[in-house]
Amino acid sequence: MSALIEMQGVTKSYGSFTALDNVTLSLSGTSPSMTAVAGESGSGKTTLARMMLGFINPSIGHVLYRGKDVAKMSGTEQRQFRREVQPVFQDPFDVFNPFYRIDHVLETPVKRYKLADTQAGARAMIEDALKRVGLRPQDTLGRFPHELSGGQRQRVMVARAVLLRPKLIVADEPVSMVDASLRATILDELKTLNRELGISIVYITHDLTTAFQICDNIMILYRGTVSEAGSVERVIGAPKHPYSQLLVSSIPLPDLDKTWGSDEVPVSEASAARANPGCKFAPRCPHVMEMCWDNVPPKYVPDSQRLATCFLYRDAPVAPGDDVAVVFRPPDGPVAVAAS
Ligand code: ADP
Numbered sequence: 001m002s003a004l005i006e007m008q009g010v011t012k013s014y015g016s017f018t019a020l021d022n023v024t025l026s027l028s029g030t031s032p033s034m035t036a037v038a039g040e041s042g043s044g045k046t047t048l049a050r051m052m053l054g055f056i057n058p059s060i061g062h063v064l065y066r067g068k069d070v071a072k073m074s075g076t077e078q079r080q081f082r083r084e085v086q087p088v089f090q091d092p093f094d095v096f097n098p099f100y101r102i103d104h105v106l107e108t109p110v111k112r113y114k115l116a117d118t119q120a121g122a123r124a125m126i127e128d129a130l131k132r133v134g135l136r137p138q139d140t141l142g143r144f145p146h147e148l149s150g151g152q153r154q155r156v157m158v159a160r161a162v163l164l165r166p167k168l169i170v171a172d173e174p175v176s177m178v179d180a181s182l183r184a185t186i187l188d189e190l191k192t193l194n195r196e197l198g199i200s201i202v203y204i205t206h207d208l209t210t211a212f213q214i215c216d217n218i219m220i221l222y223r224g225t226v227s228e229a230g231s232v233e234r235v236i237g238a239p240k241h242p243y244s245q246l247l248v249s250s251i252p253l254p255d256l257d258k259t260w261g262s263d264e265v266p267v268s269e270a271s272a273a274r275a276n277p278g279c280k281f282a283p284r285c286p287h288v289m290e291m292c293w294d295n296v297p298p299k300y301v302p303d304s305q306r307l308a309t310c311f312l313y314r315d316a317p318v319a320p321g322d323d324v325a326v327v328f329r330p331p332d333g334p335v336a337v338a339a340s
């Protein structure tokens with residue numbers, strides 16, 4: 001059984017700069033999952049999203065959709081991929097043409113993919129999709145983009161994705177431009193789509209709190225590398241990587257709206273000055289050891305539900321094939337190490 005989507009040793013470089021470094025990840029092709037990709041600004045989240053969506057190709061490695069290399073698909077395969085893997089972006093206003101009514105952005109995919117035979121059929125599909133994201137069709141259709149709130153526009157974008165009955169939605173910071181009061185509702189709706197329609201969701205965020213609330217699994221990126229990954233209970237509940245520990249300790253628990261990553265970890269001048277081919281986190285790490293400067297840590301598996309790219313766990317086994325999926329918990333399933 002092939003995975004829904006897989007990244008195999010994916011690196012993306014821009015000149016000498018590496019935006020994403022050797023990421024391996026696979027999402028189950030049988031159990032629709034909710035996976036968070038988290039990290040501070042510039043950690044490579046959008047680069048990862050764009051590769052999953054086939055918008056850019058890896059410099060090294062492969063992205064496979066149902067076992068097919070996204071960079072080498074035939075026209076027919078590509079058409080199916082484009083329909084089944086849908087993006088939801090940060091700022092929906094950019095996607096709307098201000099001169100067209102909201103209906104246009106919903107009718108276009110229905111026509112392009114011939115989803116309905118009749119006008120009435122198309123209308124029924126669009127209304128169903130709007131209701132699934134908590135919008136009343138009569139309050140939404142016939143309006144212009146500027147007549148809707150940011151939250152409503154974002155829901156229209158989710159409805160547009162839902163129309164196509166995708167297998168995967170890649171949502172890149174989908175609520176960061178939405179009013180705080182609406183964020184939780186929209187994220188809950190994504191979770192409902194996952195559970196009711198079996199759509200897998202990759203939720204990209206810099207907010208650990210919402211990742212914990214809606215996702216099964218999480219992957220934390222630090223400067224393009226995976227620092228820790230596994231079930232949200234383990235990684236956020238009891239982080240092992242020093243970077244995750246710093247992030248989690250900077251969330252004040254009563255304030256759910258606080259985003260993390262804003263508190264810069266101090267770097268001592270001596271460690272900042274030291275160029276290192278080893279662990280990228282070494283200059284900021286409170287537990288840095290001599291070996292960290294010259295060696296890149298592999299993905300250690302300190303317990304069955306997580307891996308940590310850190311030499312503190314060098315007595316633990318290394319993830320087979322460097323694969324993050326080995327520690328991803330199946331949604332609502334038994335806690336176990338999945339076969340890789
Ligand atoms: P995030 O979404 O986590 O904030 P991005 O994936 O957007 O991070 O960017 C990661 C790094 O890659 C950033 O330092 C960014 O400047 C760089 N980067 C992204 N896209 C390009 C590009 N097209 N050309 C050059 N550098 C890029």
Ligand code: MG
Binds near residue numbers: 046
């Ligand atoms: Mg981004």
